[in-house]
Amino acid sequence: MDNSPSLDVRVTGGLVRGTREGGTVAWRGIPYAAPPVGRLRFRSPRRVLAWRGRRDAETFGPAAPQAHKGQFTGIDPDVPSGEDCLTINVVAPSSGAADPRGLPVMVFIHGGGYSTGSSRDFSGQGRNFVRSGRVVYVSFNYRLGALGYLDFSRYSTRRRPIDSNLGLRDQVAALRWVSRNIRAFGGDPGRVTVFGESAGANAVTTLMATPSARGLFARAIAQSAPANAVYSRERAAAWAEEFVEILRRRIGPASTSDPDAPLSVDQTVALLTGADASELVSAALVLQARTPDETPGLFCLAPVVDGRLVPRHPMVAFRTGTAHRVPLIIGTNDREGTIFRGRIDILPRSILRIETVLGNGDPESRALIVQAYPGLPGGGLTADFSGDYAFWYPCVAVAERHSRYAPVYFYRFDVAPRLMRWAGLDATHGLEMFALFEQADARLARTMTSLGGRRVFTSAGERMRDAWLQFAEVGAPLEDWPRYAEPERLTLIIAEHDRIESDPRAARRQAWTALLPLA
Template sequence: MSTPVTSSPTTLTTGGQVRGTRVGAVHRYLGIPYAADPVGAARFRPPAKPDSWEGVRDCTAASPAPPQGPDFLLEGVVGVEPVATDEAGSLTVNVWTPARSGRRPVMVWIHGGGYIQGWGTQPWTDGARLAERQDVVVVSLNYRIGALGWLYVPELLGDDYADCANLGLQDQIAALAWVRDNIAHFGGDPESVTVFGESAGGGSAAMLLGAPAARPLLHRAILQSPPPRGVLDVQRAAAIAREYAGILRERAGDDAAEADVRTASPAQLLAAQEELVARHGLDLPLAPVVDGTVLPLPPIQALRNGSCAHIPVLAGTNEHEGRLFTALAPPVPPEAFDAALTAAFPSPERGARARAVYEAHEGSGDGAATARLGALITDQLFRAPTDALLEAQVAGGGRAWSYMFRWPTPVLGGVLGSAHTLDIPYVFDVLDTPGFSALLGDEPPRGLASAMSGAWAHFARHGRPSHELLPEWPEFEPSARPTMILDAAPRVAEDPLGERRKVWAE
């Protein structure tokens, strides 16, 4: 039987009235503007309040996503149609709320995508089931990504753009301000707001913890596979901005408009961005910047000094994060792993200890170098920084909980394991979405989805994760490092992958 779809009641916002769609027991409002269009003279400027409107705004269809390239995983593997993109109309929020009265915790999702991809209405982050089954209000948002959101333009455009760093982060803060001012009209509690995100979305949640303007707007934070150390200093960001501008000028030739970031077309900006990213690989050249204003300190330092002690944190990673970047590529030659290991551990003594650990953990034989490189990427980009974030939260007097997602997908002969992004459909409890079997297999453990979505919502409601399908979840503390292992049979383990962790902690 199909789910009945009708019109939602009209709801008031600070911009005017909106009408969405009722799908089953959930009201859905898509594409509500939280900021003015960042176009023309507003490109590379901080988000401004949108104009109000007369009458009732139709919010039954998603807005365009910010300009970006193709999404390999969703388009190439799952079979999702390419998303429509545009600078105009892209700074919007989406709301899913149960179609019954009440005042509920609010869960604000920040998408990932390496700070260069993603949007708020991806199929694996549909908030309807999470809202209905867990009785929460779910909000997702678009924010400026790539060069439009993270290029350090004060270096390029001068003093008049001094306040224009971290525009993607400023967009996220503006969206949280919209939640504070409007979410009560949708049945949400503005005094109970949890930000949660994965990958660059988890990194964004870390940056929000480090941003003074954001901290009053959020009350809990869930960081899934975050790169909290993926933040640039001003000198590095300025050098990358100059490099990007050089690429743009070289491509533009004699066309002055195409050579200027303020007037180049989105396609021209994306072409230059693609070349920049190709040069830097997994180093994330377009990322948040410790600019001294929006982000005064690296987030781990802000946690360590106690700035976020009042905000409970749930953070973790997947066991095989790095396999998303290695398992689908040609086999890695041993010298590629050697080079990555040397870059990560320049000291010969530490390098030798690290090599012994990765060789013991991943074994030998065909594919060993690929497996070792995947494990190295997992630890370097995700696990070790997340460990440091958890330690900093506790050192600063805050409360924290740790997890590791360990369920391995059987697709492609199991080479992906529990790769990067595989946890997302479990959190949103959308395992049965058409096309997801290509990523999750035919029989993913539905109980794990119930447990994860329920534990995430319990954390949003009470400030601690819990669910009837999980064992008791102890708080994180650095000596024993208790960690919830999220698998078909969840359990608590002390210091999982401890030998690998110790290599990075030296």
């Protein structure tokens, strides 16, 4: 019996036609919400607009507006982009599913600091996951930068409403689309795994604390999550005000003759809604470049505790058990912070930035940090300090808290090709993505493995991918990966030969717990 999926699939909005590609069937660029343009700029995503006839789904939709040069760069300039970016992609095995329930579904949320990236990146295509025949793979675009992750709701009026957490709302809308439509592609809406890396992992942990996302996914994977990067309305309002002033200085409102006079709410709204998307991107770059020194350790483009979509900080939700009690894989790479230097120096690595972070604690907790990272604030462990601050310790805190209510599996990825170790980068932020998504033949990966280590790197990615697939299928990884729980804190170390360690880097964990008792 032929159970291969049909190229023509009816989804919310109409009929779409996919393409067969080497053992898979792909449908790309399907709208999951109305274009957020015109009156819908800065508004929650609206229901997708229906179309007539059959819609071609062979190509990716436009990426969200983002920069092509400067400190924070994203997609190549020849990749189409625009505000009409709310599209989703589905890739399924061409053989279909033998299980009448359908295959498990893996929904990937791309990273990029909530300012860059798109679903057409190699991680968004997921072919190596689909060719296993074990899952249906989904990726999507969402609003980025000022259009998605600055909170201008303080300027909302009855005549021109403005909503908060727009990128996060897009993610919820995409998951709702999956829940309603994925059966048509051979997927099981009851076995959806949401996963992401970096900002995409922050999205995962934030969605776990978003009430409106309840029931839209059954498991979660967060790779290198800056899970604490969710801020108060007051902090977000300060960034919004600073952004408006930057934008005003760049293009200026036509309705005022005095460049220094305070803007009214109506003038501010007119400035934000009338600006070209490219101007919003440029102004956001200025704000992003300022933030690491003005507020060390914080990221200006991030979700907001708005009291509505995100009623409480995710760390509070994990601590109190009000986060969605789904099984979770979470972890980081060995040395997350080494890549953040030079053009992308955004972490607290300088003496001034480190001293600002240390200023959050009392003398005893600061002494514990210095013992854990000898030589601070100016010694050789600044990269480890900054990476642990932004990624590792927040992941540990999430794992520790969530494990009291649901299964948690913690990992650390230690595999680094010889060239990466020679350069002092080691297993840095994002490195595991090349292994997990079988990208050893990509130009950058070939360079990284040019001095050796390719076999070990590729093999680690295969084991990691198999664990992710097993987790998507049954809600638990391989049997030799034990659950994470206090006090043992058993952790899978992904290395040339995998091993289990109990509470690795305990001294660092205890120092951070004393310095930064998260919400």
